[in-house]
Amino acid sequence: MQLTVEALQRWIINTNEKMQENKEYLSELDQAIGDGDHGHNMARGFQEVVNKIEDNSFEEAGSLFKQVAMTLISKVGGAAGPLYGTAFLKASEQWKEKTTIDQETFGKGIEAAIAGIKTRGKAKEGDKTMLDVWGPVHTYVTNQPLERENLKKTAKEAMEKTKEMKAKKGRAAYFGEKSIEHVDPGAYSSYLVFEALAGSITNEGDANG
């Protein structure tokens, strides 16, 4: 599998489309166990990202993801800004000067992103956060050939599992036991990120056009 810079750029553009489509639903999830602004924040943040990147062509993946990260850090007011921003910033360091990314390099980027999320959020897997999607996706990416349907399935199942978890981080932790039976909004937006990635690769796992 090879992801070209164009395919990666399309990933981010697809992610924005998913955030716009699911804006209300994300905020609904956040209303239940948070402050209700996750959909609004993600939709605005990714729209700003797309405004910055869509008319540019990037020669290598590092500068593309640095731009994505810095825009999210600047434009998203809630926890999603520093968390997604740090994630993409750490990934950008692994993808620096790469014009195409193979699966191993992609996995290294995701691994660095996860380390960044953990440092920034002081969270671990099982705390009912975005990490509960990024972790299983990383395991999948490092162990199996990257394939559209399986990637989507991995992210979706991981997201659904957060429903049974008790929140230990963020505003949701204030809800304690009451956070159970709700999907974590950050896990859902992360599922959308990887669903968008799945849409940017073909069934054979190669970059789609």
Added chain:
Amino acid sequence: MKVMPMAKVSIVVISHSKQLAEGIVELVSQTKQKDVIVAAAGGTEEEEIGTSVDIITKTINEVYNEAGVLLLFDLGSAFMNAELAAEMLPDMEGSVQIADAPIVEGTYIAAVEAGLGYSLEEVKNAAEKAKTWKKMDG
């Protein structure tokens, strides 16, 4: 150790709410600490609820002096953005610190301690002691 003679630790109040941050600055101004700058960095650039790395870094830059800057924050993601802001100012490494303290009491104590000329570390430690204070002890 007192920082002599002039520079006093500056304080930045980071809240999700612009009004809350400004309100705390107003409240603390009552202590009439000469030469201590307490500045608000609340809300987002759209003046919505949230925090902004850009507003925080800008405010730190405005109040910075050689005694350093202490940051106080309200809720979780304000801490993340405070940390990010500090990381984005590598030239000030070590002289921008974050206090793990209740934002109102912590800022108040920090302003008093800064006014007395204490160092950044001492001001930070004093602010953090507010965490264990019992408010209702007679």
